[in-house]
Structure formats: C-alpha cells, structure tokens
Amino acid sequence: MRLKGIIAAAATPLRADRSIDLDRLVAHCQRLVALGCDGINLLGTTGEATSFSVAQREAAMRAVAKAVPLQKLMVGTGAASLADAARLTSLARELGFAGALLLPPFYYKGITDDGLQAYVEALIETAGAEGLRLYLYHYPLLSGVPYPVEVVARLFAKYPAQLLGLKDSSGDMGYAEAMARRCPGFDVFPSTEAGFASPVAGLFAGCISASVNVTASLVAEGRKDPAVLAQGVAIRNALAGVPLIPAIKWALADLTGDETWRRIMPPLHPLNEDEIRKLGAALHETRYETLAPLFRR
Amino acid sequence: MRLKGIIAAAATPLRADRSIDLDRLVAHCQRLVALGCDGINLLGTTGEATSFSVAQREAAMRAVAKAVPLQKLMVGTGAASLADAARLTSLARELGFAGALLLPPFYYKGITDDGLQAYVEALIETAGAEGLRLYLYHYPLLSGVPYPVEVVARLFAKYPAQLLGLKDSSGDMGYAEAMARRCPGFDVFPSTEAGFASPVAGLFAGCISASVNVTASLVAEGRKDPAVLAQGVAIRNALAGVPLIPAIKWALADLTGDETWRRIMPPLHPLNEDEIRKLGAALHETRYETLAPLFRR
Numbered sequence: 001m002r003l004k005g006i007i008a009a010a011a012t013p014l015r016a017d018r019s020i021d022l023d024r025l026v027a028h029c030q031r032l033v034a035l036g037c038d039g040i041n042l043l044g045t046t047g048e049a050t051s052f053s054v055a056q057r058e059a060a061m062r063a064v065a066k067a068v069p070l071q072k073l074m075v076g077t078g079a080a081s082l083a084d085a086a087r088l089t090s091l092a093r094e095l096g097f098a099g100a101l102l103l104p105p106f107y108y109k110g111i112t113d114d115g116l117q118a119y120v121e122a123l124i125e126t127a128g129a130e131g132l133r134l135y136l137y138h139y140p141l142l143s144g145v146p147y148p149v150e151v152v153a154r155l156f157a158k159y160p161a162q163l164l165g166l167k168d169s170s171g172d173m174g175y176a177e178a179m180a181r182r183c184p185g186f187d188v189f190p191s192t193e194a195g196f197a198s199p200v201a202g203l204f205a206g207c208i209s210a211s212v213n214v215t216a217s218l219v220a221e222g223r224k225d226p227a228v229l230a231q232g233v234a235i236r237n238a239l240a241g242v243p244l245i246p247a248i249k250w251a252l253a254d255l256t257g258d259e260t261w262r263r264i265m266p267p268l269h270p271l272n273e274d275e276i277r278k279l280g281a282a283l284h285e286t287r288y289e290t291l292a293p294l295f296r297r
Numbered sequence: 298m299r300l301k302g303i304i305a306a307a308a309t310p311l312r313a314d315r316s317i318d319l320d321r322l323v324a325h326c327q328r329l330v331a332l333g334c335d336g337i338n339l340l341g342t343t344g345e346a347t348s349f350s351v352a353q354r355e356a357a358m359r360a361v362a363k364a365v366p367l368q369k370l371m372v373g374t375g376a377a378s379l380a381d382a383a384r385l386t387s388l389a390r391e392l393g394f395a396g397a398l399l400l401p402p403f404y405y406k407g408i409t410d411d412g413l414q415a416y417v418e419a420l421i422e423t424a425g426a427e428g429l430r431l432y433l434y435h436y437p438l439l440s441g442v443p444y445p446v447e448v449v450a451r452l453f454a455k456y457p458a459q460l461l462g463l464k465d466s467s468g469d470m471g472y473a474e475a476m477a478r479r480c481p482g483f484d485v486f487p488s489t490e491a492g493f494a495s496p497v498a499g500l501f502a503g504c505i506s507a508s509v510n511v512t513a514s515l516v517a518e519g520r521k522d523p524a525v526l527a528q529g530v531a532i533r534n535a536l537a538g539v540p541l542i543p544a545i546k547w548a549l550a551d552l553t554g555d556e557t558w559r560r561i562m563p564p565l566h567p568l569n570e571d572e573i574r575k576l577g578a579a580l581h582e583t584r585y586e587t588l589a590p591l592f593r594r
Contacts (some may be wrong), residue, residue: 119563
C-alpha cells in the first residue's frame with residue numbers, strides 16, 4: 001500500500017451555504033478513479049482544505065473513506081495549529097488513508113530549520129508515531145515556509161517508517177530532483193503531469209496535480225503515449241493561464257453541466273467574464289472539448 | 298466602550314504539554330492592567346493564536362473574560378478557515394469583548410481586492426452583523442495578505458457600525474497615517490509604542506504592542522513624559538534585535554523568575570544562548586533591570 005502514479009488533487013464542491021457538498025465530493029472522487037487516477041489527494045490546496053474547519057474536514061474524510069479504496073487515498077492534514085494538524089493526521093491513520101499530506105505551519109514566517117524540524121517532531125509526538133503515513137507538502141509560494149532538503153533528510157533519517165514522501169508544488173523541478181536524489185526510498189511527487197515527460201521522471205513516484213481533476217483520462221492514457229500526455233499538459237497550461245483553482249472549478253461546472261461546481265470559498269472567487277473568455281479561447285486550442293462525454297455519464 | 302491607548306499584545310504562557318496555562322495567562326493579563334495598560338489584545342500574533350485550536354482559543358477567551366474588565370479586552374479571532382474565524386468572532390461578541398481583531402485568511406496568496414472584501418463580508422454574514430466589534434489586522438509580512446487602504450475604506454463605508462478600526466503591524470507608519478486620514482472615525486493602532494512619539498500620533502487611537510508585555514509601566518508613564526517613553530522604546534528596540542516573540546517570553550521568564558514562560562509553540566523556539574547573550578547586552582544599556590520588582594509582586 002504505497003501511493004504511486006497519477007494522483008488528482010481533488011476540488012471540493014460546495015453547497016449554497018459554503019459547506020462541503022459531501023455527495024458531490026464522493027461522486028467526483030469516484031469518477032476520478034474511474035477515469036484512471038491511481039490516487040486521490042483529498043483536501044489539498046486545490047481542495048481548499050485550509051478554508052474549512054477541522055469538523056468540516058473530518059466529515060469529508062469520513063465520507064470519502066467509505067466510498068473510495070483506502071489504498072488510493074491521501075488527505076491534506078496541515079493546519080496553522082499543531083493540535084488541529086495532529087488531530088487530522090490521527091484521523092487519517094484511524095480511517096486507513098494511505099497518506100496524510102502535511103503542510104508546515106503557515107502563519108509565522110522566517111521559520112528556522114530547527115523550528116520547522118521541531119514542529120514536525122511535535123506533530124509526530126502528538127499524533128503518536130505508530131502507523132503514521134506522512135508526506136510533507138512543499139509549497140513555499142503559499143505556505144511561506146519551505147521544507148529545505150536538508151531538514152527533510154534529517155526527518156527522514158529519524159522517522160523512516162513514518163515519512164514516506166513529499167509533494168513538491170514549488171514548480172522548481174530542480175528541488176524535486178535534488179530531494180529525490182538526496183533521500184532514496186523517499187517518494188517525491190511533483191505537482192504537474194508534465195513531470196511524467198521530464199528526463200528525470202524515473203526519480204519520481206508520480207504526480208499530485210490540480211489539473212488532473214480535468215485531464216485524468218488523458219494523463220492516464222498518456223503514461224503509455226507521450227502525444228496524449230502532451231494533450232493533457234496543453235489543457236493544464238490553458239487552465240494555469242488564469243487563477244488555477246477557480247479555473248478547475250469552472251471547467252468541472254462546464255464539463256458536468258453542474259453550475260454548483262463554480263462555488264468557491266472566499267478569499268478565492270469564481271473566474272470573472274474576462275478570465276472565462278481567455279480560458280475558453282485557450283482551451284479551444286486543446287482537446288478539452290472531447291472530454292465532456294466522460295463527465296456527463 | 299471604545300478601545301484606546303496602550304494595548305498589550307499579551308504573550309501566552311504554556312504548560313509542559315503545550316496547552317495554554319490559563320491561570321498564568323489570567324494573572325499576566327491582570328498584571329498588565331495593573332501596570333497601566335489601557336487594554337489587552339489576547340491571542341494575537343505575540344499570543345501565538347494561530348498555533349492553537351479553536352477549542353484552546355475559546356477556553357483562553359472564557360478564562361480571561363471572567364478576570365479582566367471586558368471594556369479593556371480585544372481578542373484575535375482570525376483563522377485560515379472562514380468557519381473558525383466566524384465562530385471565534387461570534388464568541389468574542391457573546392462574551393462581551395470590546396473588540397475582535399481579524400486577520401485576513403492567510404493561506405492563499407495573491408488574493409484580489411474583491412476576494413478579500415468578499416471574505417470579510419462572508420465573515421460578517423456568517424457571524425451575524427448585529428453587535429460585532431471588528432478590528433482588521435494588517436500584518437502583511439506574516440499573513441502574506443495586506444488589507445489595502447481602499448478595501449478597508451469600502452468595508453468601513455458598508456459596515457460603519459461593525460468595523461471599528463485596524464491594527465497596523467506593517468511597521469510602515471505611512472500606511473497607518475494614510476489609513477487614519479482616509480477613514481476619519483476609524484481607529485488605527487500602530488504596533489509599537491514608538492507611535493506615541495510620532496509627529497502624527499494624534500491621528501492614532503493608541504498602540505497595540507508586543508513589547509508592552511515588558512514595558513507597560515514605562516509606556517504608561519511615558520504618555521506624560523517623553524523621556525520615560527524613550528526608555529520603553531529603547532527596551533523594545535533591544536527585544537526586537539533578536540526574534541521578538543521568544544524575546545518577550547525570555548524577558549517575562551527573567552523578570553518573573555518563572556522559567557515556564559520560556560515555553561513556546563513550534564515552529565517558534567526559545568532564544569538560543571547566542572541570542573540570549575546578545576539580548577542581555579542590549580538590555581543592559583536600557584532601564585530594563587529596574588522593571589524586575591514590578592514582576593515579582
């Protein structure tokens with residue numbers, strides 16, 4: 001039971017009152033598996049995890065854990081608060097998730113290496129080390145707190161049974177490569193399906209990607225056919241030309257015909273008309289329009 | 298009931314298990330009032346609010362609300378999650394706090410003005426506008442999300458009864474001045490007691506300061522005597538020469554003789570030996586050593 005391959009950073013559908021629409025979330029995760037994803041990363045950045053309370057996140061974890069094979073499930077458990085992160089990480093273990101994806105604490109900035117290491121150690125101590133399946137979540141642009149390679153290496157040396165890997169959302173393939181080379185046996189996941197076409201793709205365990213919410217079928221087929229992978233990457237590039245998370249939600253609304261998918265938690269907001277026009281024009285140059293039948297079933 | 302003057306951003310004492318030491322917190326807040334503070338900002342950045350769960354923050358709010366006059370109490374209620382921030386803000390109203398200090402949501406970055414405004418409006422709508430006493434908390438260095446003056450002006454125009462003011466921790470006195478001039482009747486609090494010596498001090502409602510945990514008595518006397526205020530500012534400058542929050546906790550341990558004050562939530566960590574030497578040397582040049590009797594009572 002080790003997460004590998006194509007992992008979708010699932011978007012989170014909302015009800016009109018800004019609560020998580022659990023039924024639609026479960027159906028979306030099941031569809032992503034049916035479309036060829038090897039795994040689901042529930043409640044990551046794309047899933048707007050940090051915009052929800054612990055209770056809301058717990059309810060989503062419980063709903064999806066009942067409906068999707070657990071060996072395919074990773075869940076974001078990071079929080080600014082140590083107690084919250086420990087509680088969510090414990091629940092991921094209790095429910096049997098294959099991985100818990102841990103942001104660094106993301107309010108204070110200019111954190112020292114020792115402070116960051118102490119935080120991860122305190123998290124493991126608070127949750128209890130036994131049976132933890134942790135992945136670190138490196139996204140310095142949003143968290144403001146990078147996971148330096150040497151800090152990760154020290155933690156991996158201390159907790160080889162608990163620390164299984166890292167998601168690299170820095171967009172810096174050099175960091176992903178350095179991390180993978182520094183810690184053999186530690187699974188590194190870049191955040192884009194373009195990583196599969198990288199000359200060093202063999203160093204990585206797969207990808208954990210936002211755009212796979214839309215491109216899953218192309219990326220799954222693209223593992224065997226570089227031309228099809230390129231079609232998926234072209235759609236990703238179009239989506240990333242406007243704010244990415246609202247773009248994913250716009251595309252899911254568009255492909256499914258379910259307008260509730262456009263709902264998003266503030267401070268993010270739905271694409272405006274200019275952005276929709278720009279995105280539509282960019283997607284028109286790709287194979288995007290062939291995907292709709294897969295989402296209307 | 299309007300907060301004014303010298304407001305201490307109270308540090309939060311911890312038990313050995315990293316929970317909030319409620320008895321010591323209450324005693325510390327009471328001492329700050331006795332030393333001349335006009336108000337207490339509970340659970341701000343100095344108070345490590347975001348490092349605690351909602352339940353931990355609620356318990357601290359309830360304990361202090363019973364022990365300190367409510368018209369002197371402000372409390373940080375910001376959180377990455379809208380639901381958490383709304384719940385804490387509602388509790389501040391229910392308990393009768395004179396103010397709730399609201400960080401912007403601080404995980405996502407590159408937030409648009411419209412997204413930020415929509416978040417504050419959603420917070421007010423979720424908590425219910427009636428009886429809210431909100432202060433915005435501008436600390437872009439940590440939150441990564443500034444409150445632009447024009448966004449604040451729009452919100453103040455829409456919610457003049459709910460939005461009472463803003464704490465400016467940017468360190469940019471130009472921002473504080475622009476904010477105060479743009480919105481007459483809206484209370485702006487710079488984050489340092491040095492603001493009282495500013496040529497535009499009359500524009501401000503007071504200060505909300507971390508170092509007042511240590512310098513309260515000097516700043517209180519300093520409102521009438523610039524030479525004494527300068528002594529307080531000199532101590533602040535010494536504390537700010539090393540990581541400020543651990544420095545405040547070190548000084549409280551040193552002044553009270555209670556070593557438990559050095560405890561701090563990861564990812565922050567206690568001052569190391571080099572930092573303590575540097576801070577000690579800097580404080581030796583100030584009136585710091587005369588303060589100890591006030592903390593031993």
